[in-house]
Amino acid sequence: xxxxxxxxxxxIGQEVTKxxxxxxxxxxxxxxxxxxxxxxLLGGASIDAAGVPMSEEAAELxxxxxxxxxxxxxxxxxxxxEASKRPEKGLLALRQTLGVFANLxxxxxxxxxxxxxxxxxxxxxxxxxxxxxxxxxxxxFGTPRGIESLSDGSxxxxxxxxxxxTAEIERIAVKAFEAARRRKRKVTSVDKANVxxxxxxxxKVVTAVQKQYPDVTLDHRYVDDCAMQFIRNPKQFDVVVTxxxxxxxxxxxxxxxxxxxxxxxxxxxxxxxxxYEPVHGSAPDIAGKDLANPLASILSIAMMFEHSFQLSELxxxxxxxxxxxxxxxxxxxxxxxxxxxKVGCEEMGELVAGKIKSA
Ligand code: NAD
Numbered sequence: 001x002x003x004x005x006x007x008x009x010x011x012i013g014q015e016v017t018k019x020x021x022x023x024x025x026x027x028x029x030x031x032x033x034x035x036x037x038x039x040x041l042l043g044g045a046s047i048d049a050a051g052v053p054m055s056e057e058a059a060e061l062x063x064x065x066x067x068x069x070x071x072x073x074x075x076x077x078x079x080x081x082e083a084s085k086r087p088e089k090g091l092l093a094l095r096q097t098l099g100v101f102a103n104l105x106x107x108x109x110x111x112x113x114x115x116x117x118x119x120x121x122x123x124x125x126x127x128x129x130x131x132x133x134x135x136x137x138x139x140x141f142g143t144p145r146g147i148e149s150l151s152d153g154s155x156x157x158x159x160x161x162x163x164x165x166t167a168e169i170e171r172i173a174v175k176a177f178e179a180a181r182r183r184k185r186k187v188t189s190v191d192k193a194n195v196x197x198x199x200x201x202x203x204k205v206v207t208a209v210q211k212q213y214p215d216v217t218l219d220h221r222y223v224d225d226c227a228m229q230f231i232r233n234p235k236q237f238d239v240v241v242t243x244x245x246x247x248x249x250x251x252x253x254x255x256x257x258x259x260x261x262x263x264x265x266x267x268x269x270x271x272x273x274x275x276y277e278p279v280h281g282s283a284p285d286i287a288g289k290d291l292a293n294p295l296a297s298i299l300s301i302a303m304m305f306e307h308s309f310q311l312s313e314l315x316x317x318x319x320x321x322x323x324x325x326x327x328x329x330x331x332x333x334x335x336x337x338x339x340x341x342k343v344g345c346e347e348m349g350e351l352v353a354g355k356i357k358s359a
Contacts, residue, residue: 005065007042011282013071019294019349043073043087053090100268116259133247176241262293290344321355
């Protein structure tokens with residue numbers, strides 16, 4: 001039996017989580033598995049109920065689970081709150097509580113969606129690689145940081161600091177090489193070692209870790225070159241590992257190779273309990289209208305099967321069901337094209353569940 005903590009969150013988070021749970025229960029029923037699902041509040045929903053973006057109770061629930069699923073948090077209702085009290089703080093607190101330090105984002109183009117990218121079909125057809133972004137270090141957390149006045153009174157200066165330790169680089173490099181062993185055994189490490197000392201250390205440590213994985217090849221790229229290669233020839237990549245800020249930027253660039261943010265799943269892994277969530281936010285513009293694409297959430301459940309429960313076959317079963325439904329031409333509005341059959345969030349979930357049942 002696996003204990004799963006679920007935070008639907010806000011906006012379309014509620015709608016896509018409902019469909020993700022539908023898939024979880026469908027798989028459980030079919031394969032006689034027991035998933036002990038506990039729902040909690042996070043983000044705006046938690047602010048409304050408990051006055052904080054993540055309560056102690058929610059933190060305890062997450063920590064005591066085998067895996068955590070999150071829909072999305074945030075929305076205009078809470079935009080006026082000061083930064084430390086906003087819904088997004090709940091997500092950062094959750095990541096800290098779970099100690100997740102590596103964010104895995106598969107960049108996979110499903111058949112039939114080639115026309116949703118701005119790139120030529122031959123560049124992106126069958127695209128399938130994985131980005132690992134370091135999640136808890138680097139310039140987003142390093143000190144000193146802040147905005148201070150200049151002593152000569154001529155203005156202010158904004159300061160942020162990129163810091164990485166050997167241990168922080170080693171642990172994400174290990175995750176990257178392990179992931180590559182389950183794929184095509186190729187890691188590309190991305191840094192800016194020609195300009196930054198933190199990048200020089202990054203390159204040195206990743207190179208050292210590779211010695212434990214002689215069956216996996218390693219190449220290094222500067223981030224500016226990598227950004228260009230994503231557009232020029234993205235199929236050359238298998239596993240890309242990089243720092244927090246570079247990963248933030250590169251993964252959004254990569255998202256556009258696959259057509260819609262509504263298709264992108266993610267896993268954040270660390271010491272024990274991993275966190276699974278669609279890459280997208282709460283999409284207030286379409287919330288409550290049954291327009292959201294639930295496939296990113298459904299594919300995040302597939303990642304949970306694979307990474308937290310070592311149920312790779314079930315992960316593949318879910319992915320295959322998604323693939324089949326797309327190849328039959330069913331599309332939510334964000335991936336709709338001429339000649340396709342337009343469906344809502346709820347119906348898309350039903351269709352995928354039906355495929356799993358009948359497979
Ligand atoms: P967003 O991802 O919510 O939406 C960006 C655009 O993509 C919108 O046009 C939206 O309609 C569309 N979109 C997103 N998900 C979709 C889906 N599943 N199906 C179809 N279309 C989809 O990003 P945003 O508008 O910048 O942010 C909205 C709110 O979400 C903000 O409060 C932001 O802070 C929050 N946010 C939360 C997370 C998270 O919880 N992990 C991530 C990003 C943004």
